[in-house]
Amino acid sequence: MKTTDCCGTENRYETAREFETVQIEKAKNSCSVCEEYSERHKRKPIAVICCDGACLRGEIARQAANVICHELLPQKTVRICLGGAFTKDTGQRSLVRNAGRVIALEGCHVNCASRMMQGVIPGLAPEVIIASRLYDMDRRLFGVEELPMAEIKAHARTVAEKVVTSL
Numbered sequence: 001m002k003t004t005d006c007c008g009t010e011n012r013y014e015t016a017r018e019f020e021t022v023q024i025e026k027a028k029n030s031c032s033v034c035e036e037y038s039e040r041h042k043r044k045p046i047a048v049i050c051c052d053g054a055c056l057r058g059e060i061a062r063q064a065a066n067v068i069c070h071e072l073l074p075q076k077t078v079r080i081c082l083g084g085a086f087t088k089d090t091g092q093r094s095l096v097r098n099a100g101r102v103i104a105l106e107g108c109h110v111n112c113a114s115r116m117m118q119g120v121i122p123g124l125a126p127e128v129i130i131a132s133r134l135y136d137m138d139r140r141l142f143g144v145e146e147l148p149m150a151e152i153k154a155h156a157r158t159v160a161e162k163v164v165t166s167l
């Protein structure tokens, strides 16, 4: 299948699903404030995972997730620490596993957050939102240093508001 991706270039995608097996060392340490946070937010109906990529697209998605969970819908959504939820089976992963809805805010069509969490929670069916499709930007840009922070924030707010409207 041939499609145009978020960068404006054409890619070929395999239609068959393939898997990569990884071994993650079990965490020896735990973060008590993270576990308290998980306990405090466990009754919220919507868990928001986000790819948190270090590029512009990931940064905009990350900031949008924060706006949704901490400004626009704080009573209904809980912001997930993706690394904690992915690498250890404690509070953060339980928040995702037990949420009524899981929103996966992805920086781009590579869909890292949803694929990661589906790898550790079999059967997880997050609602995947590709943030880069919700705002206009020069698609040749990649790094966070290539766009003023004010524009990054504006795009993040655009994404957050569109996501909340769709919820």
Ligand code: SF4
Residues within 6 Å of the ligand: 051, 052, 053, 054, 055, 057, 058, 106, 107, 108, 109, 110, 111, 112, 113
């Ligand atoms: S979804 Fe895209 S922006 Fe996010 S971490 Fe993956 S490759 Fe990076």
